[in-house]
Every structure is written in C-alpha cells, then in structure tokens.
Amino acid sequence: MSNETQRRGRSVTLGPVGETVMRNITYHRTLRKLSIAALADLVTRQGHRLTRQALSEVELGNRRVDVDDLVALARALDISPATLLMPLTRDHDDTVEVIGDASAPAEVVWSWLTAEVPLDYRPGYGHTPEGEADINEFRRDSHPSWSRSNHSEAG
Incomplete structure (x- = not known):
C-alpha cells in the first residue's frame, strides 16, 4: 500500500517504509505529549533545522523524510532510528x-x-x-x- 498526495503540483508517494516512519513519528511524538511545534523546535535546537510546517507535512504524508531528518527526529524523540523504521505490531510473528x-x-x-x-x-x-x-x-x-x-x- 502506498500513500500518494498532491503538494504544490507535485505528487508525493510513500512506500511501506515511508508510511511506517510517518506513523511512528506521530506515535512517539504523541506518546511523549509533544506538539508538532515542540518537536520541530527540539529538533532545530539540537542542530537540524526542521520547521513546524515541514514536520506537519511529514505527519500528513505530504513530505518525505530524508536520512538526516530521520536521525534528527530519532535523537529528539530519544529512540533509535531503527525504531522509526520498524512497523508497530502486536506480536513478534506478525x-x-x-x-x-x-x-x-x-x-x-x-x-x-x-x-x-x-x-x-x-x-x-x-x-x-x-x-x-x-x-x-x-x-x-x-x-x-x-x-x-x-x-x-x-x-
């Protein structure tokens, strides 16, 4: 399954990993009771510029996450980058x-x-x-x- 959205005349298509990262950012941000603005500000304070608008677009599936974003977001959320890449599952054998x-x-x-x-x-x-x-x-x-x-x- 892929998520395709239109943004400024361009199509953004997310594959399964992109969708997983999108969902996991939202999940871990919400778990820590951080707003989009608070997480974007934290990422920026830690040395990687990420605007609130850009993070909002990531969570809506309108913007891809590059590798630098992935690592910066993982650092700000205090998790491994691998955690953002791993789909949330109920069981180990799902x-x-x-x-x-x-x-x-x-x-x-x-x-x-x-x-x-x-x-x-x-x-x-x-x-x-x-x-x-x-x-x-x-x-x-x-x-x-x-x-x-x-x-x-x-x-």
Whole structure:
C-alpha cells in the first residue's frame, strides 16, 4: 500500500517504509505529549533545522523524510532510528511489509534493522552450519569493524 498526495503540483508517494516512519513519528511524538511545534523546535535546537510546517507535512504524508531528518527526529524523540523504521505490531510473528516484495515476521525485521540477522532469516536457520555461516557473514558485513569481535557467534 502506498500513500500518494498532491503538494504544490507535485505528487508525493510513500512506500511501506515511508508510511511506517510517518506513523511512528506521530506515535512517539504523541506518546511523549509533544506538539508538532515542540518537536520541530527540539529538533532545530539540537542542530537540524526542521520547521513546524515541514514536520506537519511529514505527519500528513505530504513530505518525505530524508536520512538526516530521520536521525534528527530519532535523537529528539530519544529512540533509535531503527525504531522509526520498524512497523508497530502486536506480536513478534506478525508479518511486516518491508519494501517491494520483501516481508517477514516482525522479530526478523527488527533483527535485520539492528544488524543481527539477514532479512531472509527464518527461525531455526541459525542452528545449521550453513545458516550460522550466513549469519556470521551478514554480521561481519553489517557491523562496524571495531564491533565484529562481539558478534562472532550466530544466534
């Protein structure tokens, strides 16, 4: 499902990740009892200019969030950027649409976003020699070099 809106003659189309980020910004802002103005001001005070109008357009789906916005909003909301990318689900095994034809259980998507397992991981796979090797390779490629020694075993 995508959200398409018209803005100043331009069409803004959000894919599943864009819609997730839009919903999560609103959710976490509301959870902290922050107004749009208060969150925009906080983001700006922390060094990333984000107007109230721009944040309002983000929450309405009329403006995309770029990577700098994502990190600045996560910082202001005191959450990980991965939290803004993760769809809200009830259960760990709820299916989550990621992008295109990629979907997976929520716990796998979270583990992928946090660089623990590949997106195509399935429970039990890490307990096979091939699965363990794939997970270790994924972690080696995904983690900063200074942290790799902390993730040498597959889960």
